[in-house]
Amino acid sequence: MDTFLQRITRWTWYALFLLTPLLFTPFNYELFEFNKMLFVYALTIMLIVLGVFRKVTSGRPLLLPTPLDIPLFLFLASQVFATMYSIDQHTSIWGYYGRFNGGLISIICYLLLYYLFLYFYRTEDTNRHLMLRIFSVIIAGGIITAVYGIAQHLGIDAHIWVQDVQNRIFSTLGQPNWLAAYLAVILPVSISLLLLNRKSPLIIAVTGGGFISLVLFATKLTEKAAYGICFLLQEQTCSMYGIYLFILGYCAISVFLYKTTIASYIAKRWNLLLLLVSVSSLYLTLLFTKSRSGFIAFWVSYTLFWLLQSISAKKYIPNIKDKRDQLKNLVVQPFFRVTIPLLLITILIGSPFPHIPTLRVTGQTTTSSSVTQTPEEVSIPEETDVLVTDSGDIRKIVWQGAWDAMKARPWLGWGPETFAWVYYRFRPAAHNLTSEWDFLYNKAHNEYLNFAATTGLIGIGSYILIILTTCIWFIRRRVVSFSSDFKQHTMTNGLFAGWFSLLITNFFGFSVVMTNLLFFMIPAMIVLCFRQEKKPESDSSVTSTSAVKIITMIIIGIVGCYFLFTVIVMWFADYHFAKGYAYARDSRYQLAHRELSQAIVFTPEEPLFRSENANTNAALALAAFEQEDATTSAAFIEEALSESATAIATSPYNVSFWKARTRLFYTLSQLDPSFLSSAQTSIEMAEQLAPTDAKISYNAAIIYNALGKNDKAIVTLIKTMELKPNYRDAAWALALIYEEEKNSEESQRWLRYILEKINPEDHEAKEKLGEK
Numbered sequence: 001m002d003t004f005l006q007r008i009t010r011w012t013w014y015a016l017f018l019l020t021p022l023l024f025t026p027f028n029y030e031l032f033e034f035n036k037m038l039f040v041y042a043l044t045i046m047l048i049v050l051g052v053f054r055k056v057t058s059g060r061p062l063l064l065p066t067p068l069d070i071p072l073f074l075f076l077a078s079q080v081f082a083t084m085y086s087i088d089q090h091t092s093i094w095g096y097y098g099r100f101n102g103g104l105i106s107i108i109c110y111l112l113l114y115y116l117f118l119y120f121y122r123t124e125d126t127n128r129h130l131m132l133r134i135f136s137v138i139i140a141g142g143i144i145t146a147v148y149g150i151a152q153h154l155g156i157d158a159h160i161w162v163q164d165v166q167n168r169i170f171s172t173l174g175q176p177n178w179l180a181a182y183l184a185v186i187l188p189v190s191i192s193l194l195l196l197n198r199k200s201p202l203i204i205a206v207t208g209g210g211f212i213s214l215v216l217f218a219t220k221l222t223e224k225a226a227y228g229i230c231f232l233l234q235e236q237t238c239s240m241y242g243i244y245l246f247i248l249g250y251c252a253i254s255v256f257l258y259k260t261t262i263a264s265y266i267a268k269r270w271n272l273l274l275l276l277v278s279v280s281s282l283y284l285t286l287l288f289t290k291s292r293s294g295f296i297a298f299w300v301s302y303t304l305f306w307l308l309q310s311i312s313a314k315k316y317i318p319n320i321k322d323k324r325d326q327l328k329n330l331v332v333q334p335f336f337r338v339t340i341p342l343l344l345i346t347i348l349i350g351s352p353f354p355h356i357p358t359l360r361v362t363g364q365t366t367t368s369s370s371v372t373q374t375p376e377e378v379s380i381p382e383e384t385d386v387l388v389t390d391s392g393d394i395r396k397i398v399w400q401g402a403w404d405a406m407k408a409r410p411w412l413g414w415g416p417e418t419f420a421w422v423y424y425r426f427r428p429a430a431h432n433l434t435s436e437w438d439f440l441y442n443k444a445h446n447e448y449l450n451f452a453a454t455t456g457l458i459g460i461g462s463y464i465l466i467i468l469t470t471c472i473w474f475i476r477r478r479v480v481s482f483s484s485d486f487k488q489h490t491m492t493n494g495l496f497a498g499w500f501s502l503l504i505t506n507f508f509g510f511s512v513v514m515t516n517l518l519f520f521m522i523p524a525m526i527v528l529c530f531r532q533e534k535k536p537e538s539d540s541s542v543t544s545t546s547a548v549k550i551i552t553m554i555i556i557g558i559v560g561c562y563f564l565f566t567v568i569v570m571w572f573a574d575y576h577f578a579k580g581y582a583y584a585r586d587s588r589y590q591l592a593h594r595e596l597s598q599a600i601v602f603t604p605e606e607p608l609f610r611s612e613n614a615n616t617n618a619a620l621a622l623a624a625f626e627q628e629d630a631t632t633s634a635a636f637i638e639e640a641l642s643e644s645a646t647a648i649a650t651s652p653y654n655v656s657f658w659k660a661r662t663r664l665f666y667t668l669s670q671l672d673p674s675f676l677s678s679a680q681t682s683i684e685m686a687e688q689l690a691p692t693d694a695k696i697s698y699n700a701a702i703i704y705n706a707l708g709k710n711d712k713a714i715v716t717l718i719k720t721m722e723l724k725p726n727y728r729d730a731a732w733a734l735a736l737i738y739e740e741e742k743n744s745e746e747s748q749r750w751l752r753y754i755l756e757k758i759n760p761e762d763h764e765a766k767e768k769l770g771e772k
Contacts, residue, residue: 086415180294192494
């Protein structure tokens with residue numbers, strides 16, 4: 001029984017590291033992070049159940065002391081207390097909807113996985129053999145991600161995304177910087193496997209399958225096959241079939257190479273060459289992301305890896321007569337064999353930094369004619385906003401807001417994952433002058449400032465303590481360990497260097513599911529590599545009978561199935577919400593109401609579902625009123641008000657909910673003008689929560705104008721122009737309101753302001769002024 005549980009457990013861990021980075025679907029509100037996080041939830045539940053099963057059958061203690069126990073406990077305690085004092089406990093518990101990573105539940109999952117990994121594998125006879133298998137699985141997941149990223153650069157899915165994905169790929173991670181951060185971790189691990197010359201048929205299979213699949217795609221065979229399928233099915237749209245065929249073909253070829261032992265045969269003869277190809281493909285994909293933080297993180301971690309290799313070769317290899325020759329064989333020659341191909345790829349492809357020498361043709365950018373934006377997505381009325389603000393400048397502004405938020409509540413912060421609503425309150429007015437002035441920032445784009453703002457000094461202090469403890473413990477083990485096993489040092493050096501890259505990418509960005517998973521799991525792997533224990537005996541104190549063991553396992557199994565069912569329900573709730581959200585944007589409100597109502601049935605506690613359903617009900621109430629169905633209209637109004645009130649009660653500091661509530665009352669005011677007063681109350685609450693948001697201020701002025709409060713509307717619009725001097729819509733509204741107030745002089749002044757300060761070619765302003 002124990003052997004059977006070990007086998008299931010190993011495959012569960014393999015699935016965690018292999019499949020998590022690959023998961024995304026087109027069926028959800030958030031395509032990438034949501035699916036990855038739910039998958040981590042599900043596997044954590046399975047591993048907990050398996051751990052209890054093994055505890056019952058073997059009697060081994062579940063927890064053993066590890067070097068990170070105190071920092072991890074303090075970190076968990078900081079998250080729990082920060083959640084208790086959060087301004088939005090629902091968000092702090094579950095995380096920002098669609099992402100979830102960073103919420104209390106996700107943190108608990110990562111910590112449980114840390115201890116479960118050590119529990120399951122501390123009894124293995126050969127830790128190195130185990131870690132080499134884990135290495136192979138982690139790298140295989142990275143290679144599959146990289147192959148899809150290369151195909152993305154070649155245009156396999158350019159027609160799907162609004163973004164220019166060929167120019168900056170994001171593969172299965174969803175964002176270029178996230179992909180780069182993930183690859184920066186994987187690369188040192190893959191290099192260490194290359195130096196170990198581990199004959200891994202799995203890596204050879206996915207590398208060979210990827211190469212063959214890319215050749216088939218480049219020769220347009222998958223595209224032709226897709227057209228053939230469309231012809232047989234008599235369908236007009238063939239674009240998605242090409243992607244499906246590529247993925248299925250890749251999987252089929254890789255499985256064929258692996259199962260027929262072709263990969264094993266190749267690994268025995270050309271293993272080093274193909275491992276170098278694997279490393280090169282990972283690095284090539286990193287360059288295609290054009291992520292500066294990922295590029296810097298990799299080269300820093302790469303330098304650290306070879307420094308650690310040099311230390312290991314000099315100090316920990318006994319019986320060396322000529323250390324210089326040994327250092328040359330173990331470090332210098334492998335360094336040049338790996339570094340030269342990477343430098344050549346950098347010179348040929350180009351780096352994210354233009355001043356680094358390159359042979360790439362400049363002055364041309366890769367674009368796709370099929371990448372388009374809908375009119376709703378193109379919302380840049382000011383000419384000055386056409387220029388994209390440098391991401392570094394935007395980060396400085398966001399960091400300032402995060403710092404101010406931390407100073408306002410310094411000890412426990414505002415609550416885990418509440419940055420989206422906290423930043424509105426402390427958002428510098430300078431943000432209104434950037435090209436992303438109306439974007440919602442749910443992260444500080446600096447993991448450390450994000451923790452400081454949301455969990456205070458206690459939260460960021462415990463997080464930094466985890467980092468410092470890991471670094472100090474690793475260095476001490478490296479200094480005091482006199483093991484002659486150089487391969488063990490190579491493994492831990494690769495793991496530590498990859499983990500260290502996260503400290504850099506997190507400074508310029510923030511963690512996502514896969515990087516956070518590796519942040520907690522790599523220290524567990526390093527601890528396992530250093531552990532020198534004999535296999536412990538079963539606990540002789542266990543006296544429970546077989547019947548008690550069976551009953552206990554049945555109960556735990558039922559509880560585990562319940563929680564797994566809950567995760568599945570969450571996925572289907574999001575599936576219906578995504579369909580309802582899309583229907584609402586397409587003005588198909590009956591279908592939207594049906595899908596959103598189904599989502600609420602599955603997950604009634606999610607306030608986002610109710611806020612969206614409230615506005616859908618308002619639209620349906622208006623439609624029923626226009627059809628002179630007063631009873632139905634009244635029913636929809638009542639449901640809309642109830643849903644909105646429930647959402648606000650759950651998340652009272654959620655600025656998006658207050659803006660949605662304002663739209664709700666503004667829509668209902670077409671049925672009853674008295675709702676405009678409620679719209680005013682809602683927008684004023686949004687203004688209190690987001691005092692520097694120019695768009696909220698502008699909308700407040702529009703409502704004041706609708707209520708006939710033009711004096712207040714003018715004051716609010718002038719304040720809006722102070723917040724955002726290039727806000728064309730606000731200047732235009734001022735001109736119209738002054739015209740309405742019979743103040744032609746002020747009206748003309750603001751029209752001239754538009755022409756002089758914002759857009760000299762504004763046709764509406766010219767027409768108003770009588771100019772041609």
